[in-house]
Amino acid sequence: MYKVFLVDDEPLVLEGLKLLVDWETHGFEICGEARDGEEALQAIGQIRPDLVVTDIRMPVMSGLELIRQARESLNSDSHFIVLSGYSDFSYAHTAMRYEATDYLLKPIDSEEFDRALRKLRADLDKHRQAALAKANEKLAFARYSLTMLVQGMESSGIAQQAANRLGIGPDTEVCVILAEERLADHRESVQRAIEDVTAGGADMLLFPFDDGIGRTGLIAAGKPANVVNVLSNLRANIAKHAAADVWLYVSDWGLGPSYMHKLYEQAVQLRDNRPFGTVLLAEEVYGVSHSDSDEPVPAIVMDYEDELVRFMESGDPQSITEAVDSLFARLYSEGTPPSVARAIASDLSVVLLRRYPSSDTEMDRSPNTVSTALPYAGIRELQSTLVRLCVNASEKLGRSEKKPMVAEAVRIVKERFRKPLKLRDLAEELQYQPAYLGQLFKKETGVSFHEFLNTTRIEEAKSLLRRTDMKIAEVAKNVGFSDAEDFSRQFKSIAGMPPSAYKNQAKRGS
Secondary structure, X not given: OEEEEEEOOOHHHHHHHHHHOOOOOOOEEEEEEEOOHHHHHHHHHHHOOOEEEEEOOOOOOOHHHHHHHHHHOOOOOOEEEEEEOOOOHHHHHHHHHOOOOEEEEOOOOHHHHHXXXXXXXXXXXXXXXXXXXXXXXXXXXXXXXXXXXXXXXOOOOHHHHHHHHXXXXXXXXXXXXXXXXOOHHHHHHHHHHHHHHHHOOOOOXXXXXXXXXXXXXXXXXXXXOOHHXXXXXXXXXXXXXXXXXXXXXXXXXXXXXXXXXXXXXXXXXXXXXXXXXXXXXXXXXXXXXXXXXXXXXXXXXXXXXXXXXXXXXXXXXXXXXXHHHHHHHHHHHOOOOHHHHHHHHHHHHHHHHHHOOOOOHXXXXXXXXXXXXXXXXXXXXXHHHHHHHHHHHHHHHHHOOOHHHHHHHHHHHHHHOOOOOOHHHHHHHHOOOHHHHHHHHHXXXXXXXXXXXXXXXXXXXXXXXXXXXXXXXXXXXXXXXXXXXXXXXXXXXXXXXXXXXXXXXXXXXX
């Protein structure tokens, strides 16, 4: 509806205008009235009506003077329909010079008035559509410019100029806010909610942008004193309008458009690494944690191979996801810096991909390529990659035939028991994780790898003690024991008597 303001010093004329004209049908609503030009001028400055219907001859200030001062003093773009009981052409000429929309004589002819309103409504609609199209064009250009700035693509200065027109000058405090929805199918509703919230005004200037690669964000300009409360209310309003769970990731504050790219990358890191490297500013609002030192983090040797085996042995994707989540939760609770958590996740992914080449086309890359690409990914992406690799490895292990691998391990033990032989070395040769190979070996043979190795050595030692005159120390060395005392202990444990007693018994038996 368009707003119309009525001005006439005769109350009966005002009542007639309100009752005789079907304003609503023509798309207008009366927003006020005045009995003289001076009172009307003050109201026009406050209300900014689309149409003013005014008499010419009034006390204090005439209708023509009202139009002149409204144009010159108020810079008003309101339309004016002038009513007059005088047919003097000079009045009409003056009214048109002040750009009055129409000049109608009293008494009012309802049909003539209706025609004037229909014509004015068409002009107002056309003007409003043109203004809306122009505003949308400016908004689209501004958002494109903001996208250029946050992505660091600006070189010509056009984007900075656009930012300045939005009120973001070189000394304006700015930050970048990224929004994330819990469910992917809520993205459009969150985008619409951001539009609604920013259009409604806020304690700081907010400009939505879409970075073109799936991230929705806001440029905030003008840091308020109660910034945490403002951010908390902002998230709550977006979530309410979108009817969705929403997180906000808020960068540090910088000065002017030139900082936007750096702040955008910081917000992306917050989003990709949460909760590592973040501080909870308010409910579901994350900011930058500055507790970590800028000094290089020393290398930390952490062995999570047993974790990997546990992940894969579960066989259930949900259990694997929970296990990986538990690992990262523990890393976070232990205060692990983001760089170390990222390195651990990357290393584990590379180890898995090397041992169990993935059939996932997204990960169908050599370990060397992955090892250089993964460290640049966010921790959450690495965590997701680790889950997929564990599930893939678990499926491979479930489909594979285990007996041939154990049979190969048994063959190697029987061939090489005389030499130093460790489970880790055997697992590396067979390209299996040591703990997993050990568990599978015991499951299928009934004894542990070490028990099987020692039993194989002791059986050979029995043969040597029965058939040769070798000394016990020589037998121990021959079957793979570097320590004669350890050999004697193992022999007694397996054969039930010391090697010397066994040798004497064998001789008596012969």
